[in-house]
Amino acid sequence: MGSPLADRLRPTSVEEVAGQKHLLSQGKVLRKIIDSGNIPNLIFYGPSGVGKTTVANIIAKNCGKKLCYLNATTCSTADIKEVVNTIGTIEAMGGILLYLDEIQYFNKKQQQILLSYIENGDITLIASTTENPYFYVYNAILSRSTVFEFKTLSSEDIVWVLDRGIKILSGEKGKEIIISRDSVKKIATAAAGDVRRALNMLELCIVTAENGEEITVKDETLEEILASNSVRYDREGDEHYDIISAYQKSMRGSDPDAAIYYLGRLLAAGDLPSACRRLLVCANEDVGLAYPQIIPIVKAAVDTAMMVGLPEARLPLANAVILVATSPKSVSAHDAINAAMADIERGIGGDIPRHLQNKHFDGEDAEIKGQHYKYPHSYPRHYVNQQYLPDNIKHKKYYTFSDNKTEQKCKEYWDIIKGENKG
Secondary structure (H helix, E strand, C coil): CCCCCHHCCCCCEEEHHHCHHHHHHCCHHHHHHHCCCCCCEEEEECCCCHHHHHHHHHHHHHCCCCCEEEEECCCCCCHHHHHCCCCCHHHHCCCCCEEEEEEHHHHHHHHHHHHHHHHHHEEEEEEEEEECCCHHHHHHHHHHCCCEECCCCCCCHHHHHHHHHHHHHHHCCCEEECCCCHHHHHHHHCCCCCCHHHHHHHHHHHHHHHHHCCCEEEHHHHHHHHHHHCCCCCCCHHHHHHHHHHHHEEEEEEEHHHHHHHHHHHHHCCCHHHHHHHHHHHHHHHHHHHEEEEHHHHHHHHHHHHHHCCCCHHHHHHHHHHHHHCCCCCHHHHHHHHHHHHHHHHHCCCCCCCCCCCCCCCEEEEEEECCCCHHHCCCHHCCCCCCCHHHCCCCCCCCCCCCCCHHHHHHHHHCCCCCCCCC
């Protein structure tokens, strides 16, 4: 009884798993893999509390392999070697199934240790991640695995699990539990697709309501518990993208108060990778050349945050977010690269001018012999007028100086050297 209700209620068969019918119904690919017992390397991708670990446990039970569990946020190289050392032992005669949680935090060296054992079949890997694996997992692991996406559970799925939880708790306590259907639905909705969170709230409701012969969950008790669990954030739904959008737009719009609030929303949900990624994007896209020194500063803050983890990560990120929000802004580099890539995608361009090519001899058909490249450092102010773009776009302008001090200072130098080298 000491373990959480979510663990006591954990399904032991595919049929008991709530939701994920697109993966686990008869005839679906993952269901066929589980039923066959011939398990390839797998990556389970989806939000917390939707059954990734549960399905991995069921797979391990059905395939007869020894299940080892590692969490990439806390495990070390020594932990990996400890798993490897069990290969060939009596307890692992059927092979090893390694469940690696939060794989996006594994570094390259740790993955390289596993690779050879994965390739020769000594270890079967099931990795889980709450982030898109195509962005956050190294290709070496990704190319050797099959990815399955776990979806957020519906309120109806969670109600079904809560009903099972009520029966379990009633049996354990030997008392009738009285809770309205409306209250059960409220818990299911407040959990935002996370079964574990829903069961934790249910258990807390029942523990605090226990009194005498029966257990009656009152409305005021439920409301108080729901209020204390009010951080609602679906990392794969619309709210995920709305918060990230508001976070970046607040930095872009130079509102440090809003930016720090949305950073807090992301961190309260444990979404450190998204907070870091959008911060890096904003420093480059929205501040850019107005304050180019900000880019290594923000990168250092992100590196620090990823190294120390939550909750301490909030401190370097808060510094960086406020700095980005209060810095001057420029999209001149953003606009320049977008315009250039748009021309490239439309096939606009041409041959690289002869004097820029990486060859130093000419064929017999060349009208003008020799490369004739002018080395800028051999000229005053390290500049000489010569053509760099292909002939058919040689007058194209992609970059325009913005009106901030940094770029205007560069423009002063530009105007001087261009003025001295007309022609």
